[in-house]
Amino acid sequence: MRFLTILCGVTGALGATSWIAPGAVWYDTDGQKIDAHGGGIVQRGDTFYWVGQSASSNESPMMYSSTDLLNWKNLGKQASSVTGLWRPKIAKPNGSFWLYGQQDRYVLSLKSAQMVGGYSTVKKVHLPPSDYSYSDTGMYYDEASTTWYLLTSADHNTVQINKINSDGTVGARASTLTGGAYEAPGLFYAGGVYFLIVSGKTGWRSNPNKVFTATSLSGPWTGGSNIAPESEKTYNSQNTYELTIKGSQQTTYLYMGDAWDSKGSTGSNYVWLPMAVSPSAKTVTLQYHAMWKVDVNTGVVSYPTAKKRYATRDAQVSRRASSRNSAGSSHKIKRGDEIAFHNVTGTGSRQWVSLLYTANEPEAGQAYIVVNDEVRPVNISDLNSRAGYHGVVPVQLVLKPGDVNTLRFGVSGASGFEVSVDGIEFYEED
Ligand code: GLA
Numbered sequence: 001m002r003f004l005t006i007l008c009g010v011t012g013a014l015g016a017t018s019w020i021a022p023g024a025v026w027y028d029t030d031g032q033k034i035d036a037h038g039g040g041i042v043q044r045g046d047t048f049y050w051v052g053q054s055a056s057s058n059e060s061p062m063m064y065s066s067t068d069l070l071n072w073k074n075l076g077k078q079a080s081s082v083t084g085l086w087r088p089k090i091a092k093p094n095g096s097f098w099l100y101g102q103q104d105r106y107v108l109s110l111k112s113a114q115m116v117g118g119y120s121t122v123k124k125v126h127l128p129p130s131d132y133s134y135s136d137t138g139m140y141y142d143e144a145s146t147t148w149y150l151l152t153s154a155d156h157n158t159v160q161i162n163k164i165n166s167d168g169t170v171g172a173r174a175s176t177l178t179g180g181a182y183e184a185p186g187l188f189y190a191g192g193v194y195f196l197i198v199s200g201k202t203g204w205r206s207n208p209n210k211v212f213t214a215t216s217l218s219g220p221w222t223g224g225s226n227i228a229p230e231s232e233k234t235y236n237s238q239n240t241y242e243l244t245i246k247g248s249q250q251t252t253y254l255y256m257g258d259a260w261d262s263k264g265s266t267g268s269n270y271v272w273l274p275m276a277v278s279p280s281a282k283t284v285t286l287q288y289h290a291m292w293k294v295d296v297n298t299g300v301v302s303y304p305t306a307k308k309r310y311a312t313r314d315a316q317v318s319r320r321a322s323s324r325n326s327a328g329s330s331h332k333i334k335r336g337d338e339i340a341f342h343n344v345t346g347t348g349s350r351q352w353v354s355l356l357y358t359a360n361e362p363e364a365g366q367a368y369i370v371v372n373d374e375v376r377p378v379n380i381s382d383l384n385s386r387a388g389y390h391g392v393v394p395v396q397l398v399l400k401p402g403d404v405n406t407l408r409f410g411v412s413g414a415s416g417f418e419v420s421v422d423g424i425e426f427y428e429e430d
Contacts, residue, residue, distance in 0.1 A: 017070040019291040019304060019352065019427075021394040022235060022271040023259045028064060028074045036062045037258050037268050038087035038184075040139050040241035042115075048296075049115060051078065051088050051099065052240075055266045058083035061099055063116060068296055069254075079110050079119040087184075087240065089139035090115075091148040094166040098122075100150055105133035107152065111168060127152065127162055127170055134160075138241065140187035142217060149174060149217065151196075153183035159198055161187070161217060175219030177212055184209070188242035188253055191279030196221055197255070199238045204260040206233035213282040227255070227275070228286045235288055235390065236362070237271035247299020253277050254294065255286055274301050290354060290392035291427065304352070304427035308345065311423040316340040330422045335365070338410040339421055346399025354394045355380060355409065356422035365413020371397055372406055392425075 017027070026034045039052025046067050054062035060083050064072040078099065079085075085108055088101035099110040099119050106126060110119040126133060138151030140161075148164040159177040162170050177185075182198035189195070194214050200207035208230050212221040228234050237257030245252045253275040261267030274292065276285040294301050312331045316339070331339060357367065368377035380395050399405045411419050 018293070019394075020070065020272050020293050021291050021352070022237070022273055022288075023269050023390060024394055024396070026072075026270060027396075028072045030074060032074065033266070034064060034072055034074075034270070035266065036064055037260075037264065037270075038136070038240050039256070040089040040186075041243050041256070042090050042092070042141075044115060048243075049075075049090065051090050053086055053088060053101070055264065055268060059085055061085055061088040061101065061110075061119070065116075068293075070293060075116050078112075078117060079121070082108075082110065082119075082121065086135070087137045089137055089150075089241070091139055091141070091150070091164055093148050093164050093168050096168065098164070098168045100137055100139070100164075100170075102135055102137050102152070105135060107134050107137065107150070107170060109168060109170070122168065125170065127154070127160065128172060130154070130158075132156060132158065132160075136183045136185065138185040138187065142189070144189075149187070151185040151187060153185060153198075157181050159183070159185050159196070161196075174217045175214070175221065177219075177221045180224070182210070184239045186239050186242045186256075188244055190244075190251070190253060190277045193279040193282060195242070195277065195282075195284055197227060197239045197242060197284065199234070204262060204264050206236045206238055206259070208232075209234040209237075209239045209257075211282075211284040223282055225283055227284045228288070232288075235271055235273065235286065242275075245294055245296055245299050247295065247297060250299040252294045252299045252301055253284075255284075288390075290390065290394050291352065306425050307428050308426045309423055310341045310344060310425075312339060312421050313423075314341075315423070316342065330420050332418055332420050333409075333411055334418050335412055335415060336410075338408050341407045341409070341424055343403045344399065344405040344407055344424070345403045345426070346401055346405045348399070348401035350396050350398050352394050352427050353397050353399075353407070354392050354425040354427070356392055356425060357409075357419045358391050359417065359419045361414075361417060365411055365417025365419075367393075367409065367411050367419055369395065369397070370408040370410070371399060377410070 035054045036052025050064045053059040061078040063075040066072045085101040106124045109122045112118040132155040134152045136153045140149045161174045165171045181201040184199035196212045199209045208226040212223045241256040243254040257271040259269040273286045370377045
């Protein structure tokens, strides 16, 4: 048992993943951090294939597969000699498998005879008809016309939707979205309406992503409402893809976004959330949940049940830890302060722990947690700025079995950085 505990602590990721936790670090089935940013998903039979840019391999396309959208197996790099390929997306226009992405502001296409592996470069093009240069790519499969469409954000603030021909070449524009500085396009269809989700152009920093709608892929696109409350900046994420799960009981529309670190590198994480979609009001609203999942067979979304809460009220506060709020339920702490939760019950293997806190300025500092006498703190916010955007921040920790654990919560960063801590919470594992 002791050996197992140590082993878990080292890999940090043994055991199945039971929830989607937006903004948390996600591990693959080998215990490695998932590295598929700016990606998209295609489903073949029971299997979902997720392709994205690998930040640890100079933006080479990396693929993972899963049958439950929770446990992802790394299928490796798909074209190891290809680097600098941003936002890769897969399509299957006619028998062959194609991968499209942006390289040096061109659209690069790759082709393989099979879904997994063996992709080689076909063409690097600027698209017809305007010969603009291109940045973020997206992908949409239109069931009605059994046609794939490549989405791009081009020069002159033009988000462009181009048909992919049956020979894999990118064809004429179906429509454009102009009149704003938008990028990171994704598209889905619900109730007779096409929904086009785009991000503003703020580099790696998150912004309020917006939705435009049309009743035909030829446009015109109208709207532009935020998909989450303005101040949430899309829960600190940027759109990359929309996935539709048509279950036996309901259809669930899933937003896939990236929570970039300051330069889109390996510290970046993923924010996936279910969307509330109204074809009549032509709105999309991200439903924020710190932990959730969708049953890929029924389409039903579910959430964990809280099991045990350790309130800050009962915790030991050290150093110069400052003001308790009037209700006595939370503590504001600054750099150098720590809150210790004692006698915390652990299972001996990886478990979800939700930290309940908010930050005054999410990007001005970092929160961390130290488990027992471990030397290295687990950093919970600098990689994703979750503090302040999320309020409930789940992390996966390995604690000792029994009521024997001490978790110390602290902050570092600018002197004005302040977090308000309510407590920590454990969930029923399912
Ligand atoms: C935008 C794009 C990202 C990346 C950054 C670089 O945010 O959507 O994919 O290219 O710009 O600044």
